[in-house]
Amino acid sequence: MKHVLVVDNQISNCELLSKFLTKKNYTVATTTKGNHALQMLQQKKYDLILAEYSLPDTTGNIFFDEVQKINPTANMILMGKEVNLKNVVSLIQKGAKNFISKPLNPDELLDAIREAGNGTNYKSPIDSTPIQKAKDRPKAPERVTGKSKKARAIIEQVERVGPTNFTVIIQGETGTGKESLARLIHQKSMRKDGPFVAVDCGCLSRELAGSELFGHEKGAFTGAVFQKAGFFEQANGGTIFLDEIANLPMDIQIALLRALQEKVIRKIGGTKEIPVDVRIIAATNENLSQKSGTANFREDLYFRLCEYTLDVPSLRERPEDIPMFIDFFLEETSRELGRPKAKVCKEANALLEEYDWPGNIRELRNVIRRSTLFADSENIIRKGCLPSRISNYKSSLYGSDEPTDSKGFLSVTNKGDLKSTALKAESKRIMEVLEKVRYNKTKAAEVLNIHRKTLYVKLKLLNIPC
Known part of the structure; x- marks a missing residue:
């Protein structure tokens, strides 16, 4: 899937997405109007359409229906900020491949594009879940700040x-x-x-x-x-x-x-x-x-x-707060959809707690909202409902064949091969710098000449308390 049409109401967003996807070897065309996009589709076929839900001259539902008439085989991913989830559910049921919340996360965007290219088409069970009347819905949760x-x-x-x-x-x-x-x-x-x-x-x-x-x-x-x-x-x-x-x-x-x-x-x-x-x-x-x-x-x-x-x-500095935020966002999404709150299976929950969350609470919220749409017929969020960057997080860093300790962290003490030796040296150097700067992680990252986010990933992988 190489030819992508980006439809966004902001020229700056079109330019950013075009540059980003072009670097990933996609051929990209852009427009800021839904009607102009339809004209472009009549002249040329695109493998994927990445479209803003709220366009200046149309809505996501109308635009999707028109695209289906012109090019029913085109994959469509919609994006937007604070869009009603019921509208998203409707589009997914019609055949839209995915919905991504703004501001966009690059990894989430690439995951969605790859899934669409692989023919992944999630069928949300939400249409078969009874709608709760307002009086039967749980009380709106108060703001969650964490307990750490x-x-x-x-x-x-x-x-x-x-x-x-x-x-x-x-x-x-x-x-x-x-x-x-x-x-x-x-x-x-x-x-x-x-x-x-x-x-x-x-x-x-x-x-x-x-x-x-x-x-x-x-x-x-x-x-x-x-x-x-x-x-x-x-x-x-x-x-x-x-x-x-x-x-x-x-x-x-x-x-x-x-x-x-x-x-x-x-x-x-x-x-x-x-x-x-x-x-x-x-x-x-x-x-x-x-x-x-x-x-x-x-x-x-x-x-x-x-x-x-x-x-x-x-x-990532307060992982003990992640379960509270997961529950809060599940409740929030449940109320927005007017449906019973989804549950997260143990495997998916472990992945959510292990992930590095570079986008922090906003990224976690978007993942929970998206995953709720793809929950199974029992309204349970399983590993397959999560974006691939999360489900494959640990294996994507050092490879799934690496030894781990009882907590799931990478072990750096059991082998004498080149890779393990390098990991030992890296662990030793990080500890030396942390002690020198009195465990100020910002200063440690500067001394090591790496980004602070990278340092936290290494601390976790090397089983160094952070």
Whole structure:
């Protein structure tokens, strides 16, 4: 399966997917409109169609039906953000190969493409499962934060900083739940009855970032036919959450610094200063203290923002929390579908707990939602329901023929061959560096010249406590 048609409402997404799949030796065509995609399909046949569910000129269901009329043999994978799972179930029952939640995970995407190419066509049993009436459904679960020592430490900090008016920086890997923590801080504050406005700074274009954040006056630029209130005005009296703040252009950083210091904003094209009472919570997956003072992030803005800093641990740093999140997302998916909660068999559950979760809680949520759709006739999630990157995780790293200890970790002490000798040397070197930096894993990764995620994988495989 080599010829892929990407249909996404964002040109940037089309370009990213085209570059990524082209590197994987696929021939890729792109479009941002469903109707244009249908015209392309009439002129040429594609092996796979990767389509956004919510297109500007049609919906996923309508688009799928039209594609079936033109090219019934084409495989289709749909993607989207916060799409109703009932619609996904309907499409899978009609013959769609898969559904992937956005933001996309590269490994999950490749797994789905390979499965579609191998002719894998999952039949969800959900159509035969009785729908629960709203009154019979379980009570909506409350937010799950985890029971591990690190999770409890984070919540203690939230309880401490929440009632204050401090600006907060939340640092952590992608998918660790930074926005959920920001909402929790807001709920603990005196501003809890005010608005909470979340802004993804990574999606703000350089040209329109100022307008989106601070608003604009009518006629301020081409296309500004109306006066617009920005996110800061919308958040007045409440909290504004600036996700991926390191992506803000430098000129916007200057305006943001003024808003923090003077508590006033000025609309694009305006002359009047508008007072705003807003608490700022910023989030980043980068180390702002290291990035500040460079050409990409202002040092004075960093020092103004970091009245309080929360470092969110990755999921692999608190594996004891994984079962709680699995149960939470099973419950959440059950309520969304209006169906009984699926169960996870022992084999699948062990795989979920062993996996490295580079995408953290967000990736786990997407996997549980997807796997629920493919549960068997008894509503049980088995190994075959999981993405191949998870079901084949351990064997894909060093090979399934490697010896393991009683916990399932790689043994590095039983053989004298070249590979085992190399593993022993690697284990010894990692331990030396960890002891030298007092078990600071970020510093250890820098000394070893590897990514921090890679270090955690090696710690687990070499049976080194992390």
